[in-house]
Amino acid sequence: MDTITSYAHIKHNQVSVNGEIIFQSYPSLSLPEFLSEAYKALGVSYPKFHKMDAQCKLGFLCTEFTLNGTSFLTENDITKTAIVLSNAASSLETDRVHQHSIDDKSNYFPSPAVFVYTLPNITIGELAIKHKITGENAFFVSEQFDAGLLVNYTETLIQSGTEASVMGWVEVDGTNFEAFIFLAEKQKYTNKNAIFKPLNKTSVITIYNQTIWTH
Amino acid sequence: MDALIEKLKGQIIEQLNLAEVKPEEINPDSPLFGEGLGLDSIDALELIVLLEKHYGIKIQDPKDGKTIFQSLRTMAEYIKSQGKS
Numbered sequence: 001m002d003t004i005t006s007y008a009h010i011k012h013n014q015v016s017v018n019g020e021i022i023f024q025s026y027p028s029l030s031l032p033e034f035l036s037e038a039y040k041a042l043g044v045s046y047p048k049f050h051k052m053d054a055q056c057k058l059g060f061l062c063t064e065f066t067l068n069g070t071s072f073l074t075e076n077d078i079t080k081t082a083i084v085l086s087n088a089a090s091s092l093e094t095d096r097v098h099q100h101s102i103d104d105k106s107n108y109f110p111s112p113a114v115f116v117y118t119l120p121n122i123t124i125g126e127l128a129i130k131h132k133i134t135g136e137n138a139f140f141v142s143e144q145f146d147a148g149l150l151v152n153y154t155e156t157l158i159q160s161g162t163e164a165s166v167m168g169w170v171e172v173d174g175t176n177f178e179a180f181i182f183l184a185e186k187q188k189y190t191n192k193n194a195i196f197k198p199l200n201k202t203s204v205i206t207i208y209n210q211t212i213w214t215h
Numbered sequence: 216m217d218a219l220i221e222k223l224k225g226q227i228i229e230q231l232n233l234a235e236v237k238p239e240e241i242n243p244d245s246p247l248f249g250e251g252l253g254l255d256s257i258d259a260l261e262l263i264v265l266l267e268k269h270y271g272i273k274i275q276d277p278k279d280g281k282t283i284f285q286s287l288r289t290m291a292e293y294i295k296s297q298g299k300s
Contacts, residue, residue: 047253050234109268112260113232 002158002199007168007182007207008066010038010058016211017065018195027215031177035061042068046130053094053117054177056126059085059170062179063127066166072183076164078133082157083124083166084150086140089173090120123170136162145169145180147204154184154199162186180208219291219300227287230265231258243287251286259284266290270299 009016013034015023023041025034035057039049042064049060067073094117101110116122121139128134136157140149154165168181184199197203224238231254245251248259262284266272272294274280283293294300 045235047233047235050232109264111264113257116257 002155002184003187004197004199004203004207005072005183005185005187006066006070006195007180008062009181009208009211010062010065010177010179011211012213012215014211014213014215015041015061015065016213017068019207019210021211021214022065024214031172031175048126048129051113052126053091053097053114053122055087055091055093055120055170055172056117056123058172058177058179059123059181060126060130062168062170062181063166066181066183067131070183072164072185073131076185078131078135080135080161080163081133081165082136082138082154082162083127083133084136084138084140084154084157085121085124085167086142086146086150086169087120087171088141088143089171090141091118091122093172093174094118127166133166135164145208147208148201151199151201151204158186182207216288216291216295219294220287223287223291223294226265226269227252227262230261241287243291245286247284247286247290262290266294270294270297272297272299 007018013025013027013029014021015038023038025037029037031054035054038061042061044064049057052060094114098110098114098118101114102108120141124137124139128137138153142149150167154167157165163186165184166181167184168179170179171177182204197207220243221238224241228236228238241252248254259280263274263280266274274283283290
């Protein structure tokens with residue numbers, strides 16, 4: 001049985017790791033302000049972060065918080081590590097920014113740095129670049145978080161050689177945002193560690209709903 | 216020339232989202248790509264947009280970019296040579 005070994009959830013201007021809130025900012029902070037504060041709280045220096053769009057920043061932060069303190073990247077073969085993400089809005093938020101930059105034909109300066117983020121799977125690319133992960137990847141667009149879809153797809157990858165997977169949901173649409181990332185590894189599940197859970201739909205739904213948000 | 220270089224520093228930091236870079240940390244003679252600021256290919260396109268947006272300069276031949284964007288100073292010299300500073 002494959003095992004979920006760590007997870008993080010970002011929502012309501014709060015960051016939760018393995019069900020416990022570890023960082024929160026004022027509810028009134030905008031998404032860019034919250035992302036900046038969360039980046040400072042993470043305590044890493046990764047200049048490329050500042051060039052990312054909001055969705056990639058959110059996915060990056062949630063993944064970093066998930067990986068923090070784990071041996072996921074050192075104990076697994078990164079060439080056999082998959083990244084499987086999903087959301088509902090695709091890259092709509094950045095699509096809007098790009099559209100706005102080309103609306104006015106008399107002030108027509110589309111930004112290449114914005115345009116490159118007008119695909120949702122760029123979030124996967126940013127994670128792969130950061131951690132040199134070269135395994136399988138897929139980005140699904142579904143109306144809502146679909147634990148079964150992620151688990152079923154990852155199981156098919158595992159049958160064809162994937163040994164570990166970074167999985168989850170990274171959504172930005174206007175002022176609404178949420179990221180939920182979990183790590184699955186090909187190791188025998190035991191119930192000795194309360195954080196570890198078997199990789200199945202029920203477990204994923206359980207950890208998705210585990211955090212008690214304070215605002 | 217120095218004033219233009221200082222102005223360019225601010226514009227580059229803003230346009231390329233170099234949030235962790237301070238203007239005084241940018242050496243006008245350091246390479247913009249590879250070492251130095253470590254800019255990438257998307258940044259190169261952003262610099263082309265910057266020249267057009269702020270100085271009305273269109274680079275006709277992309278090959279010229281290699282010389283123009285060698286350093287902050289070469290950028291400033293190119294802007295001056297176009298009479299657009």
